Amino acid sequence: MIKGLDGFSLDRKIHTAGWNFFFIATELKVMIFGVIGAMNIHSALKRILEKVRQQNFNCFEVTGIVAKRFLGVPYAIVSGHSRHVQQSCMLDGVQERHTAQSRRLEAEYGWH
16 A cells, blocks of 8 residues: 555656556546545455456556435545556556466566
């Protein structure tokens, strides 16, 4: 988790290191019922990150957490965009991203 940097600042740092930071235009949103609290936000992020993992992207940028009410019932919408860091300047396809992530986990944790 990176705090204190916006997407643009992080992008500059990644480019300085010789990598590329892709922004995926499709916005992902999750609705949570109840007041905004750590547990609700954590739950929402887990649901969003599952969608990100299905596409084998390796980052997610939260762009909004908005509290609302409908007929007096509090709810919130958590939204953001998938991001992906890789060396190549052309975004790899889903299968290539999956293979690269599998290799990284294998090297890092000895998983097969």
